[in-house]
Amino acid sequence: MLNTLMEAFALISTWEVIIALLAASVYGLVIGSLPGLSATMATALLVPVTFYLSPIAAIATIVAASTMAIFSGDIPGALLRIPGTPASAAYADEAYAMTRKGEAELALGAGVWFSAVGGIAGTLSLMILAPPLAEVALSFSTFEYFWLAFLGLMCATLVARSSPVKAIAAMFIGLLVACVGIENPGGVPRFTFGFTDLFGGIEPIPALVGVFAVAQVMRAMLTPEPPPIPKRKFGSIMAGQWRLTKKYHLQMTRGNIIGIIIGVLPGAGADMAAWVSYAMSKRFSKEPEKFGTGHVEGLVEAGASNNASIASGWVPSLLFGIPGDTIAAIAIGVLYMKGLNPGPTLFTEKASSMYAIYLMFIIANLLMIPLGIVMIRLASHVLRAPRSSIMPVIMLCCAVGSFAIGNNMFGVVTVATFGIIGYVMEANGYPVAAMVLGVVMGTMVEQAFVTSLIKSDGSILPFFERPISAILAAFAIGAVIWPVVVWLWQRLKRKSPAVTPAG
Amino acid sequence: MRLPDRVTGSFLVVLGAAAAYGGWLLPPVPGQPVGPNVFPLVIGSGLALCGLAITFGIGSTFEEEEEIIPIEGGAVRPPPGKLYGLRSLLPPALLLFYVAVADRLGFIITAALIVYATSAALGARWRLALPLAVMAPIGIHLIFSKLLRVPLPIGLLPMPW
Numbered sequence: 001m002l003n004t005l006m007e008a009f010a011l012i013s014t015w016e017v018i019i020a021l022l023a024a025s026v027y028g029l030v031i032g033s034l035p036g037l038s039a040t041m042a043t044a045l046l047v048p049v050t051f052y053l054s055p056i057a058a059i060a061t062i063v064a065a066s067t068m069a070i071f072s073g074d075i076p077g078a079l080l081r082i083p084g085t086p087a088s089a090a091y092a093d094e095a096y097a098m099t100r101k102g103e104a105e106l107a108l109g110a111g112v113w114f115s116a117v118g119g120i121a122g123t124l125s126l127m128i129l130a131p132p133l134a135e136v137a138l139s140f141s142t143f144e145y146f147w148l149a150f151l152g153l154m155c156a157t158l159v160a161r162s163s164p165v166k167a168i169a170a171m172f173i174g175l176l177v178a179c180v181g182i183e184n185p186g187g188v189p190r191f192t193f194g195f196t197d198l199f200g201g202i203e204p205i206p207a208l209v210g211v212f213a214v215a216q217v218m219r220a221m222l223t224p225e226p227p228p229i230p231k232r233k234f235g236s237i238m239a240g241q242w243r244l245t246k247k248y249h250l251q252m253t254r255g256n257i258i259g260i261i262i263g264v265l266p267g268a269g270a271d272m273a274a275w276v277s278y279a280m281s282k283r284f285s286k287e288p289e290k291f292g293t294g295h296v297e298g299l300v301e302a303g304a305s306n307n308a309s310i311a312s313g314w315v316p317s318l319l320f321g322i323p324g325d326t327i328a329a330i331a332i333g334v335l336y337m338k339g340l341n342p343g344p345t346l347f348t349e350k351a352s353s354m355y356a357i358y359l360m361f362i363i364a365n366l367l368m369i370p371l372g373i374v375m376i377r378l379a380s381h382v383l384r385a386p387r388s389s390i391m392p393v394i395m396l397c398c399a400v401g402s403f404a405i406g407n408n409m410f411g412v413v414t415v416a417t418f419g420i421i422g423y424v425m426e427a428n429g430y431p432v433a434a435m436v437l438g439v440v441m442g443t444m445v446e447q448a449f450v451t452s453l454i455k456s457d458g459s460i461l462p463f464f465e466r467p468i469s470a471i472l473a474a475f476a477i478g479a480v481i482w483p484v485v486v487w488l489w490q491r492l493k494r495k496s497p498a499v500t501p502a503g
Numbered sequence: 504m505r506l507p508d509r510v511t512g513s514f515l516v517v518l519g520a521a522a523a524y525g526g527w528l529l530p531p532v533p534g535q536p537v538g539p540n541v542f543p544l545v546i547g548s549g550l551a552l553c554g555l556a557i558t559f560g561i562g563s564t565f566e567e568e569e570e571i572i573p574i575e576g577g578a579v580r581p582p583p584g585k586l587y588g589l590r591s592l593l594p595p596a597l598l599l600f601y602v603a604v605a606d607r608l609g610f611i612i613t614a615a616l617i618v619y620a621t622s623a624a625l626g627a628r629w630r631l632a633l634p635l636a637v638m639a640p641i642g643i644h645l646i647f648s649k650l651l652r653v654p655l656p657i658g659l660l661p662m663p664w
Contacts, residue, residue, distance in 0.1 A: 176546050186539035214594050218593075
């Protein structure tokens with residue numbers, strides 16, 4: 001164990017990793033703080049760059065950029081009431097109310113401090129949860145993998161803040177996208193329509209860049225520019241944070257735990273964690289009437305929650321290749337590219353790399369405190385950059401980045417197409433995250449499903465015979481039935497007064 | 504681009520049915536009951552069912568209206584014209600433009616055109632858009648071509664490095 005830890009230290013103490021970590025941190029802070037550019041988009045645009053780095057440095061950039069971006073989304077939320085990333089949307093109102101009361105320092109300081117604490121709590125959960133789960137997962141057969149993947153996909157549809165039917169449809173669209181190509185059980189070209197470019201299938205990364213980056217530029221074309229930030233001087237940012245920690249340690253811990261749980265659930269990421277934690281904080285608070293008037297309690301809990309979910313989202317990604325959230329979905333792509341194929345054996349064969357990931361998470365979260373303070377002080381300058389100067393650069397990065405993935409122009413076509421798909425889906429209430437999960441997990445789901453069917457000779461029974469697979473199946477089927485039950489219940493409840501006319 | 508559920512639902516029914524049919528046509532692996540045909544069949548049928556449910560408005564009660572945070576002191580939005588919505592198609596169109604002409608014109612010139620168009624569409628004056636269109640492609644070219652060695656098309660305007 002100690003030996004592995006030393007190896008991990010050796011892995012990350014190279015100049016390449018250190019520079020990558022620092023550069024990605026700054027990049028994450030800047031992108032996260034710009035309204036409309038989400039943490040997922042920041043990570044997706046980084047992928048082409050990671051091609052040219054060593055595996056550990058590549059993961060370092062992803063870890064650092066995503067961690068920083070989730071925090072720095074709080075900055076415009078507090079100063080402008082416009083969340084920089086969706087993960088900060090839950091408490092942007094609250095933080096802005098604090099700024100208006102003259103407590104901007106306290107709000108932003110709480111953002112930076114409790115984000116760091118949350119991130120470290122999430123990392124601890126990753127360190128504690130993953131190895132024992134890997135032991136269990138070693139005995140998994142394709143049946144368990146099938147149910148696990150199924151459960152993951154269903155979770156993604158349950159937590160979406162939209163109609164579950166639309167979420168399931170979005171997931172099916174993603175799975176359908178993953179069907180394209182010759183990488184299927186028969187090795188025949190499927191849905192390629194004679195295009196040789198489609199034989200290799202649709203790469204998940206350009207699809208992600210399209211859905212998260214191009215679609216965002218498309219939305220920017222139709223929305224008004226956010227107002228420039230007023231210049232202001234900040235007092236001490238970290239003052240009073242220790243007092244808050246002592247006063248709200250219960251809320252902080254609860255936020256951490258909720259964040260970890262939501263992070264582990266596939267498809268639900270930082271934004272969900274923040275919404276749930278903020279709501280929970282209000283529900284259990286001793287002074288719920290203060291919420292919405294610039295009360296720091298909800299900020300503490302939600303800030304601790306969204307960053308905790310980032311690290312714990314890596315648990316299912318590393319173990320099963322099932323992404324905990326959209327950022328982890330990108331990370332899985334990078335892991336595959338770098339020969340660190342997700343799976344339980346990763347923890348035995350590449351233990352030092354795993355420890356290196358834990359260490360990088362901890363370093364990134366510690367680094368967030370000084371860099372975050374600098375970023376807060378510079379925010380009024382960075383946020384002054386007009387959208388019309390940032391979006392064009394994003395466009396170029398989309399074009400060049402997607403080209404760089406396979407050095408062919410088809411990647412750029414994919415990005416453009418998925419930009420339109422993502423935009424149309426989002427505009428019509430189809431959650432994009434569910435589709436992304438489908439695209440990333442499609443091949444794996446199909447493989448587990450078809451191999452299981454071949455093993456069972458077409459019979460359904462063996463899917464339920466092994467104990468763990470039976471448990472997973474019960475959960476998965478429960479996840480399918482749950483929205484139906486809720487729907488029926490709602491109908492019954494609406495029917496019972498019987499006075500309201502139908503329709 | 505907000506379409507009625509009836510339209511998107513019907514589209515999904517057609518897409519799902521087409522996928523299921525396309526999967527059904529695929530040749531099975533000889534000597535095995537399941538092959539590349541099963542998965543699209545399942546997915547396609549599922550998608551078609553979802554589409555049907557959406558068409559009939561099932562599950563719409565779950566939808567939460569997107570909370571729009573009003574911007575305080577923001578500029579009053581001009582009433583959108585009929586073709587205003589089409590502006591959103593500019594980014595993908597520009598990317599396809601890149602695919603079409605980058606090999607002939609080269610990266611720098613194509614990129615400059617894209618940057619200028621995007622910037623101008625987002626309301627930048629030429630005093631911002633023009634320098635940006637010159638600087639951004641050179642910067643991106645430096646990072647991707649020089650540092651990361653991505654073979655960007657040279658075209659008419661080769662860079663000195």
